[in-house]
Amino acid sequence: MKQPLIDLTAQYQTIKDRIDDAISRVLKRTDFILGQDVRLFEQEFAQYIGVKHAIGVASGTDALVIALAASGIGPGDEVITSPFTFIATAEAIQRVGARIVFADIDRKSFTIDPKKIAGRINQKTKAIIPVHLYGEPCAMDEIHKLVSNSSISIIEDCAQSLGAVYNSKKVGSIGRIGCFSFFPGKNLGCYGDGGIITTNDTECAERIKLMRNHGSVSKYEHVMHGYNSRLDTIQAAVLRVKLPLVDQWNEQRRAHADGYRSALEQEGFTAQFLSTRSVSSMNYFTIYVDSGRDELQAYLKEQGIASAIYYPQSLHVQKVFADLGYKHGDFPEAEYAQERVLSLPMYAELTDDQRSYIINEIKKFKKGKKVS
Ligand SMILES: *Cc1c(COP(=O)(O)O)cnc(C)c1O
Numbered sequence: 001m002k003q004p005l006i007d008l009t010a011q012y013q014t015i016k017d018r019i020d021d022a023i024s025r026v027l028k029r030t031d032f033i034l035g036q037d038v039r040l041f042e043q044e045f046a047q048y049i050g051v052k053h054a055i056g057v058a059s060g061t062d063a064l065v066i067a068l069a070a071s072g073i074g075p076g077d078e079v080i081t082s083p084f085t086f087i088a089t090a091e092a093i094q095r096v097g098a099r100i101v102f103a104d105i106d107r108k109s110f111t112i113d114p115k116k117i118a119g120r121i122n123q124k125t126k127a128i129i130p131v132h133l134y135g136e137p138c139a140m141d142e143i144h145k146l147v148s149n150s151s152i153s154i155i156e157d158c159a160q161s162l163g164a165v166y167n168s169k170k171v172g173s174i175g176r177i178g179c180f181s182f183f184p185g186k187n188l189g190c191y192g193d194g195g196i197i198t199t200n201d202t203e204c205a206e207r208i209k210l211m212r213n214h215g216s217v218s219k220y221e222h223v224m225h226g227y228n229s230r231l232d233t234i235q236a237a238v239l240r241v242k243l244p245l246v247d248q249w250n251e252q253r254r255a256h257a258d259g260y261r262s263a264l265e266q267e268g269f270t271a272q273f274l275s276t277r278s279v280s281s282m283n284y285f286t287i288y289v290d291s292g293r294d295e296l297q298a299y300l301k302e303q304g305i306a307s308a309i310y311y312p313q314s315l316h317v318q319k320v321f322a323d324l325g326y327k328h329g330d331f332p333e334a335e336y337a338q339e340r341v342l343s344l345p346m347y348a349e350l351t352d353d354q355r356s357y358i359i360n361e362i363k364k365f366k367k368g369k370k371v372s
Contacts, residue, residue, distance in 0.1 A: 005306040010349035022237040035233030041240050049172045051198045053205035056231025057212050060159040060181020063195040064092035067155050067177045070207040073098050073126045080120050081129040082112040083316040084334040089157050090315050102316050104331040108273035114142035127153040132161035132171050135281035140166050140174050162187040163250045164281035172198040187281045188246045190235040249348035253282035256350050260285050263359045284343040299365045308343045
């Protein structure tokens with residue numbers, strides 16, 4: 001049986017007519033740039049997250065860059081984030097000219113450890129970017145406490161956590177700004193690149209709106225440095241079809257995660273720890289494989305089962321950030337995780353039979369090879 005990590009076709013089949021209609025409506029209107037569906041999607045998304053403003057941009061990476069730039073963060077400033085995330089989180093900090101400061105993760109949840117952040121805050125710290133990794137919200141109460149007497153902004157990286165809830169609030173409404181990605185493999189994916197920024201700060205929202213469109217207040221009148229970073233109308237039309245379905249899809253993901261968890265914990269594996277304060281969006285289901293991880297992955301591949309390592313190399317040891325002066329050993333928890341994590345196929349349309357097949361193959365391998 002061929003088992004992909006994620007099956008975008010399976011999802012498209014369930015909504016094909018509505019998607020095709022939505023796209024062809026845009027083709028007829030030809031309002032490709034900042035058209036009607038963008039405006040409506042922004043309103044619907046703001047309402048879904050529970051914030052005043054949502055501003056569509058060209059990608060999740062751009063959402064982070066523009067969130068930082070609109071917060072006035074640049075050269076001479078420091079921004080704290082996790083070394084165990086997708087490159088885009090740190091790349092955005094570097095793009096605006098600020099200094100990346102890493103703080104290690106918590107071993108059980110894989111998310112940034114507030115205790116590790118505390119020692120890294122100084123006069124230059126302007127923002128913290130907690131990354132809700134694999135869909136599990138960070139310890140936001142503790143992070144808020146760290147900045148409560150300061151002007152340090154919390155910018156949530158919600159790229160993997162659309163629909164996740166923390167203390168009854170959706171992620172993206174907890175910090176000052178939330179950044180989302182609509183990359184096809186995320187919880188809510190469009191059919192290309194796309195992203196959105198959420199905030200309750202009206203002034204900040206105004207700056208973001210200007211910045212995503214060349215800093216222009218009207219055609220050929222530019223009041224600030226900006227970007228060409230808009231959410232395409234065709235993508236917004238696709239997203240308007242999908243947004244009402246995302247909670248149901250996330251529910252199905254969580255059911256698969258529960259199934260994986262109970263079966264694999266019986267086998268002695270540890271899955272990502274999920275806090276009782278939160279509801280994960282379960283973008284990825286990730287386990288620790290303490291020894292034999294790469295052999296297990298190779299075995300699964302032979303059986304046609306895809307799996308992934310998010311992430312094989314923490315950011316502090318990436319060549320691109322060599323000038324920051326970090327070295328191997330600086331973030332032991334991130335390095336511990338990178339050697340052991342394995343993410344299994346996860347999407348709403350996964351069937352119970354597929355899941356059983358994956359679990360059985362892991363069991364078979366474990367019996368023969370003694371991984372743990
Ligand atoms: C996907 C992702 C991004 C970037 O989103 P793009 O839309 O691909 O630019 C940023 N941060 C995290 C944690 C991600 O997983």
